[in-house]
Amino acid sequence: MKKKGRLLDAAMGFALTLFVAGSYYYRLPLLESVEFKAYDLRAKLRQDLNPPPEIVLVAIDDDSIAQIGRWPWPRSRMADAIDKLQAAGPKVLGINILYSEPEQNQGLLEIRRLEEKYKELIGTKKIAQKGVDFALEFSSSTVAMDSDSKMLASLRSAGDVVLPLFFPGGTVGGKADAVPAAVSSSSIKAGPGEMYEEGKIAYPILAFSEAALGLGHVNLYVESDGVLRREVPLVKYGEELYPSFAVRLTMAYLGLKPEDLKFEPGEALTLGKLRVPLDSENRMSILFNGPQETIRVVPFASVMSDKVGPEFFKDKIVILGLTASGLSTQWNTPVTQSFSALEVAPNVIANILHQKFLTRPSWADRAELGAIALMGLFIMAILPRLKALWGLVVSIVLAAALFAAGIYLFMNGQWLQVAYPMVLLLAGYLVIISKSFLVTEKGKELVEASAIETNKMLGLSFQEQGMFDSAFEKFRLCPLDDNMKDTLYNLSLDFERKRQFSKAGSVLGHIAAKDPKYKDVVAKAAKLKEASEGAVFGGIGGAKKEGTIMMAGGTTKPTLGRYEIEKELGRGAMGVVYLGRDPKINRMVAIKTMMLEEGADGESTKSIKERFFREAESAGTLNHPNIVRIFDAGDENDVAYIAMELLDGHDLVKYGQKDGLLPVEKALEYVSIVADALDYAHAQGIVHRDIKPANIMLLKDGSIRVADFGIARITSSSKTATGTVMGTPSYMSPEQVAGKKVDGRSDLFSLAVALFELTTGEKPFKGGDGIGTLLFQIANDPHPDISGVKAGLPPALRAVVDKGLAKNPDERFQRGSEFAAALRAVMKGETPIAASKPAPAPAPATPAPAPVPAPVNEASITSEITRPVPAPAPKPVRADVTGPIIPITAPKRADATGPIIPLAPSPAKTATAPAQSEKTVLIGPDITIPGLNDMAKPAGPMPASPSDFTTMEIERPQHGGVGPALKTPVPAPDENGTMRIERTQSPDATIRIKPHPQEPA
């Protein structure tokens, strides 16, 4: 937006600049009049009110007319004036009154008529001349009456009078009337070139012209705005150039003849030693001395009444003319609106004599255009970036600078047309600022971008990033207009470049479905189809097999380690699962990948890798029919992978939904199988950590597999310092939520959550608006009563679920096998656990006597159990047992060698009140765990922090103890902490869990 706005500003600025430059070049009146105003202003500033000493005026003003009589006056009076002035001895006398016709005196005409008549009568002898010489009388009367001749006489006697001539207008071009020699003697020959030219001429009567010293034209030419600013010193008539009245007077004053004039067109007119610079149109700017009467002037009447001394006129240029109102022409000039014509010539003469000129310097045009261009650039580029106020300030400063420069130059006689750049500046400011004001006021237009547009944007971004599949997905959502066709066609080319011919083909197919005529889509799609099928791709039209090229695409498969990647099966939070093939034994495997990277504590990739392999190795040792087998682990380019059993089945997620519930028996059966599998794994010291329906697979053959053992551990070991993205932790145990170390009982909690979900279709902890709510519920809230969530469940199930979901690990099933046994009892209709009192959850967890199916490796477990444990502890605990005693080691003996049964702390709440005194937990008929520890714990949820206990690390537990965790808190030193474990005597080597003797109900 901003860029475009700037562009618009610049364009507007440019247009304005062009307009101003055009006006300048073609002198359009609009801007020229502005320049003239500026000129007039400067002219007024420049006026010099001291009258020039060389020139005086004799004005026939209103007073003179009032005293002497009405105008026109007889020429005899003028003759008197000429005589009078001449007597004072002026250098030259100019009379700015044109006598182009002989005087029409009625008296003279009458006398002439009488004289004619008299002469006729004499001639015809009708009368006789006697005594008086009438002829003489007539002639003297004629002379007395003939002012012209009087004036002629005065002119002749004066000899230095300059008279005006006038060009009354008319079409130029026709043949000019012949001009008497007396007139043309004042002119010079015209050269080539453009001049002010006139088509008609009016000059004084011939006798006057002959008697005058010279003639000068009194034409004044105004500018387009009607103001007189410039004098035209030479006007062309016919082939002659006539000097102006002022020039002629100056010449006379200097004693020059026309041949002394030197005219350089467009440059200057030289009068002897004085050079008058001219502009390109051969004009001369008049520097007016000031408003009216800044030239010394005396009224005609005063001269006639001898009120002015002769010294006033001595050696001066004296100009006589009319100023009386109504009789003289008034001109509009820069200095005043009504400037009498009489005073124009004196100003010009003063300019010439004093060499005060206003000229256009030779660099004026360049400077003016430069200034216009500069201002143009300013309004185009800088003004739009300024704030309104600063824009105004800068513009004013610039304009002032321009005008000041203009005035300075004017004072020094140089005229620069500064109005143009100033006008440009002003107009630019107004336009740009008002535009930006309007635009800002309006604000930017908010346009709703449709889903189509956003999809297209996303698609293009995907394509840019090389994600062509995703791009295609987005483009498919857009209507297939011409633009989209082009885009899709390009996408197909991208696919083709990546040799994904079938995808390229389907993109083209998408176009073809709408517009089969678009480019070559149909033909190309067919060709791509062939290529994608691995068919020959090359010579079209029956090329031989030998001459064809096999496309490499699709023949070499990517590999990961030694596995060939066939396709992607799915993806999880940490990586992708691929279908892989082990080419050596042609076994299909599932390959799970994950990224290895630096740990939070700066652990090196190497040690992380080691840990990964350690975890994978321990998970790989699991060999259980219900656990997904891990075949191999490896890494390539920081991608670690685990190759595992490929299963044909699906997970249990869909059975956890209300409309997809399994029959209760099936659900219980599956969960019990998982519980057994967990029992086995826990016995191996391996905690799953991420038990959830998604990790339990139901195969096509109806068997159950637990997947991803140890994966959670591996992934958590490779989490970054920044963090691990976590899914919704619905299956987390309270101790996991608290960030404590976990053992197998955490898995059993998660399994109980899964059980809840698989039987009811609801999760026990649903969370709320955020994950925090969920976590809080897991840690603190009692789970809902299962029988309240779904009717028709076996009543005994409730107690099992309650026990499974106990907040305190010690109150839960301690082993998977216990859990499984309890579930199987429920299936048989038994009540494995006595129903707890209704409210607050944690059910009293005393196991009911129920046969527990032995895990497959029962034998090894039992053998380990039966192995008497050496008692390295300094304080063997009291044995209240019927079988081998396994003493609880004191925590300080954490480094003890030999099998140690780590025991989870067992809060008093494990058994309800009556059991308190006994302090013994009996597990199964033969296994008794007496008073595991009867530490007095406050009631209520109290997940003890691991730091309360000394923990003991055991690489691989050597037994099937009750605390199967890898890292298990060891109870605080407790003298009475004994445990009695009996080997079961049953032939099928099952462990039986005996109900506590004092279990209520």
Place this chain on the structure above:
Amino acid sequence: MKTKDRVEVAGATDPGCVRKNNEDNFAVDPELGLFVVADGMGGHNSGEVASDISCKTIVEYARKMIGGEKTLVPEGGTAGLTPRGRQLEFFVKSANAMIYEKGRAFPKDAGMGTTVVAVIMDAKSMTVAHVGDSRLYLWRRGALSQLTEDHSLVGEQVKRGQITADEASRSSMQNILTRALGADKDVQVDVADHPLFPGDLVLLATDGLSKMVIDAEVAAVIASEQDPQKIVDVLIAKSRAAGGVDNISIVAALVPGSGGSGGVKKLVSRLFGR
């Protein structure tokens, strides 16, 4: 010309003292008043990729939809948001789609993700969007407040009152995020509008700062240094001095003050500085 007073902004990113690579990224577009900080995660440099995509996508989309002739507001979006909020939400969601799809398309980038905090501001107000635990702080007349809620497990726990802030700072689960860009096909973005006043300072930072330097100290630094560049430099130095276990990225933006000698100074720099 009534242009917006430019926001003075400075930003920097630093790998810290422990980690070799820098998975953070940040972007500033003073023209749009858009600032982004992102903290990537994922292996084999894909953390950098994710944070880079988020910064670039947000800036690119902002330039297309805000910087153009017309301001485009995407259809839909969360109800109740201002147009600018909807735009910012869309930019962040687009970045999410980019990262998610890239993770799917290229195995080496699988599972990558990033946090992001982005702000579009002018002299009078700002719109903030964030996902993850990168934060936006507002410093106003000496008081520093955190305007974003961390989308991390401990953040949620603190919010629920399950643990105290002090416990959270020691928790082993600090690094578990509950939301991130690139984790899923769609992401919930927190978007909020806030007014701004002259002299306000907006600070965007990754957890490399917030885990190392306590808020009070951050406030003290801002109070003593008014120049955004100096604030950024000092805060990075302090994070490093405190251990610098994670990458640190900080963007500081100062809301321009009104009038005063600053105006004259600005005029001078406008006239002669260009």
